[in-house]
Amino acid sequence: AQKITQTQPGMFVQEKEAVTLDCTYDTSDPSYGLFWYKQPSSGEMIFLIYQGSYDQQNATEGRYSLNFQKARKSANLVISASQLGDSAMYFCAMREGGGGADGLTFGKGTHLIIQP
Amino acid sequence: DAGVIQSPRHEVTEMGQEVTLRCKPISGHDYLFWYRQTMMRGLELLIYFNNNVPIDDSGMPEDRFSAKMPNASFSTLKIQPSEPRDSAVYFCASSSAGEDNEQYFGPGTRLTVT
Secondary structure, three states, rough: OOOOOOOEEEEEOOOOOOOEEEEEOOOOOOEEEEEEEEEOOOOOOEEEEEEOOOOOOEEEEOOOEEEEEEEOOOEEEEEOOHHHOOOEEEEEEEEOOOOOOOOOOEEOOOEEEEOO | OOOOOEOOOOEEOOOOOOOEEEEOOOOOEEEOOOEEOOOOOOOEEEEEEEEEEEEEEOOOOOOOEEEEEEEEOOOEEEEEEHHHHHEEEEEEEOOOOOOOOOEEOOOOOEEEOO
């Protein structure tokens, strides 16, 4: 079974609209972390936002917020007021276990295109 | 801070040749990760180190791949002999300990094996 599922291979959104990118995860570990990364066409991986499994509040970073629904094992990324520069691949990732760093398991990604 | 540094940025080699990819993590980070990105398989963790010691190499595809971290500021990923199916972008990332610490990715090395 896939540990990270991103069901939207591609999305077209009008500039200035809000965008929700879906991510569901699968783990039996009670301690885990969820990450979102952006990969523009230039290829670099840019960290956007992090949510810990024990965090009580949804994470926010500027125009990015994470809609964390633990019972549904869902960690959707919300981008408010989208901009042309938001066009990129977006990856959801999970780190299982707590207390230190482990490798990330990535989803297949969503290709977001913002249209003017 | 210079960020994670990888070299070379691009590598083209012939099948059967040895390839060495290099990574310098962010100073002070004690975790180093090697990932591979392909269209077919997406982003995969190959191996990671903690304080220069390999912790999990279960993602290394086969014995042709090896990775070392001789000191806190340098790591290599070697493929010998290389095959066309090894063509991919190889990322190095580093982080410090802590549950919410992000992994900082390098720019990647685009490897093409002909």
